[in-house]
Amino acid sequence: MYRVFKFGGASVKDAEGVRNLKKILDIYQNEKLIVVISAMGKMTNQLEKVLDAWYYQPDALTINFEMVKNFHLDIAKQLENRQGEITSVLLPILDKLFAILSGNHSNHYDKDYDDIVSFGEYLSTQLISTYLNLNGYENKFACAIHLIKTDDSFREGKVNWEETEKAIQDFIAQYANKTIITQGFIGGTLTGEITTLGREGSDFSAAIFANCLNAGSVTIWKDVPGLLNADPKFYPDAVKLDEISYQEAIELAYYGATVIHPKTIKPLQNKNIPLFVKSFMTPCNDGSRIADVEPLEKIPSYIFKTEQILLSIFPKDFSFIAADNLTKIFSYISKNKLKINLMQNSAVSFTICMDNKPNRFANLLKDLQEEFNVKYNMNKKLITIRHYTPEAIAQVIGEQRVILEQKSRSTVQVVL
Ligand code: ASP
Ligand code: MG
Numbered sequence: 001m002y003r004v005f006k007f008g009g010a011s012v013k014d015a016e017g018v019r020n021l022k023k024i025l026d027i028y029q030n031e032k033l034i035v036v037i038s039a040m041g042k043m044t045n046q047l048e049k050v051l052d053a054w055y056y057q058p059d060a061l062t063i064n065f066e067m068v069k070n071f072h073l074d075i076a077k078q079l080e081n082r083q084g085e086i087t088s089v090l091l092p093i094l095d096k097l098f099a100i101l102s103g104n105h106s107n108h109y110d111k112d113y114d115d116i117v118s119f120g121e122y123l124s125t126q127l128i129s130t131y132l133n134l135n136g137y138e139n140k141f142a143c144a145i146h147l148i149k150t151d152d153s154f155r156e157g158k159v160n161w162e163e164t165e166k167a168i169q170d171f172i173a174q175y176a177n178k179t180i181i182t183q184g185f186i187g188g189t190l191t192g193e194i195t196t197l198g199r200e201g202s203d204f205s206a207a208i209f210a211n212c213l214n215a216g217s218v219t220i221w222k223d224v225p226g227l228l229n230a231d232p233k234f235y236p237d238a239v240k241l242d243e244i245s246y247q248e249a250i251e252l253a254y255y256g257a258t259v260i261h262p263k264t265i266k267p268l269q270n271k272n273i274p275l276f277v278k279s280f281m282t283p284c285n286d287g288s289r290i291a292d293v294e295p296l297e298k299i300p301s302y303i304f305k306t307e308q309i310l311l312s313i314f315p316k317d318f319s320f321i322a323a324d325n326l327t328k329i330f331s332y333i334s335k336n337k338l339k340i341n342l343m344q345n346s347a348v349s350f351t352i353c354m355d356n357k358p359n360r361f362a363n364l365l366k367d368l369q370e371e372f373n374v375k376y377n378m379n380k381k382l383i384t385i386r387h388y389t390p391e392a393i394a395q396v397i398g399e400q401r402v403i404l405e406q407k408s409r410s411t412v413q414v415v416l
Helices: 015-027 043-056 058-079 085-102 109-117 119-134 161-174 202-213 246-254 262-269 323-335 358-369 390-397
Strands: 002-007 032-037 139-142 179-183 186-188 194-196 217-222 243-245 275-279 288-291 301-315 340-345 350-355 372-386 404-407 411-415
Touching: 002 015, 002 202, 015 058, 015 119, 032 119, 032 202, 043 058, 043 109, 043 119, 058 085, 058 119, 085 109, 085 119, 109 119, 109 194, 119 139, 119 179, 161 202, 179 202, 202 217, 202 262, 243 246, 246 262, 246 288, 246 372, 262 275, 323 350, 323 358, 340 404, 340 411, 358 372, 372 390, 390 411
Parallel strands: 002 032, 002 217, 032 179, 139 179, 217 275, 243 288
Antiparallel strands: 186 194, 275 288, 301 350, 301 372, 340 350, 372 411, 404 411
């Protein structure tokens, strides 16, 4: 049975990270592994800058491209032991990227995005696969464009599960005894165009491989000891959750916990494949396990969201907030691709809390103001507590003023 490993950008942000990845693979020497890797460090952000320069600021193109190039060549140099073999794998890839950027863009921004930004994963996996092969860890590089099949919704490719399963199983059958190194985040259409699965989508890629191969488990290697019950940035007393259910992981992701990409859980839950979150610094420690379990003890989990907009909407004609008005409001929210983090209504007003996406929010206001009066507050905080206790609520609120509160049996949300 396969194990699927996923290494994110933080785990391979430098040469030391790549060496450490090999140490972890060495621990699992006798196992069949599919290793899914993201772009190194912050290279996805950097490639987004390259793309924007290509489109909007040609003066900045070379310098941004050089940053991508030097970052990878520098890591390669530190990892070389012989004739610059890793470098010689990377150079043609970098040349290819440069050649694309030397031409005109297609004016189809999202398609160009996938063509350019996917180089991050292509470079990282080629570099790592070559390094491993040169250092006694034999592996087969697999290009995810030919394995994860999607439609042509560029930047958010929708997976064609049937074709993907076929492609993955066919490929694996040819290399049954080798560790496979492949890219996260990347897919391809049936006609071979490159797509991506949405930012931070590498976790999802790992889940797709696991689902299609009926893998024994997925492990996401991170810079934290496992799933924590809060982001330590906001909550210094955060503790590790040893074990949670799939459903709980989905709920946490829904409310904005960012440890695992939200799409990751379902494909695993459907096949009952456990997901481990472990630290790449302490690979032999237990980490967290997400599986078909119902832990007896439910400790509170906290999700903090800052820069929230609290928007209240009032019908201009003093009609009540009922199905017809709500239908309009929701259609505008959906049209402007905004996501509601919390909602509440009274007879004549409807209030929502959402992330601040400046352009989209401005457009939403324009749409709404035709028929509604609106009032809004910026820079609010939204705190969600799963499995709350009165003490937990009191502790996070402290002296702050509560503007809105909503409680169900398992979850409380407060806007501060
Ligand atoms: N490299 C991609 C990103 O940063 C995918 C991932 O890391 O999961 O969004
Ligand atoms: Mg990344």
